[in-house]
Amino acid sequence: EDQVTQSPEALRLQEGESSSLNCSYTVSGLRGLFWYRQDPGKGPEFLFTLYSAGEEKEKERLKATLTKKESFLHITAPKPEDSATYLCAVGGSSNTGKLIFGQGTTLQVKP
C-alpha cells in the first residue's frame, strides 16, 4: 500500500534559521513526488515535482531533494511569509490518476 509520512508535524523557526522538512514514502513504481504549500483557509498550491532519485528543484528559499525513500524540503534563511503548511504527495504506477498525501508539516517563522 502506498504511504506518505511527513515529519515533523510542526516546526517553529526564527527568521533566518534554516531547516528541513522530511517526507518519507513507500510506493509501487514512483511516478512522481510532489510538494504543495497551503496557507490557512486556502487550497494547496503546487510547488515542485520530483521524478527520480537525485533530482533537485529550487524556488526562492525552497529546495526540494529526492532519494529512493524520502524527500526533503530545505528552507534557507526563512522569512515570516514562508509560514504555511507544506504537503508532500506521491503518485505511483498502481494508483494511476491518484495522489497519496502526507499529513503535512506546519511551519511558523517568527520575525
Place this chain on the structure above:
Amino acid sequence: NAGVTQTPKFQVLKTGQSMTLQCAQDMNHNSMYWYRQDPGMGLRLIYYSASEGTTDKGEVPNGYNVSRLNKREFSLRLESAAPSQTSVYFCASSGGWAGELFFGEGSRLTVL
C-alpha cells in the same frame, strides 16, 4: 483568471439533509478531483474524473456521488449528510497526469 471555483464556501446541514457542492474550472483541464481534508488525516481523494464522461472512486467514496457535467464542471453530492462528513472539501483539476493539481479555495461543511 479564476482557476478553480467552488460553491458554496460555507454550509451547515442537519443530519439527513442533502446538498451538492459545485466546482468549475476555466483552464481547459481534462481531469478533475474532489478531496476532503480533516485534521490529522491529510487530504483524501473522494472521487475523480480523468476526462469528461468518466468518474472513478477514490479512497473514501462512501456517502458521496459525483457528476461530471461537462469538461468545466464537476459536482459532489451528499445524499443524506452525516456528522462524519463534516470536513473541508477541495476541488482540483489537472491538465495532464494527476501530479500538478490546481485547487479551489475549499468548501467548509458542518453537519449537525
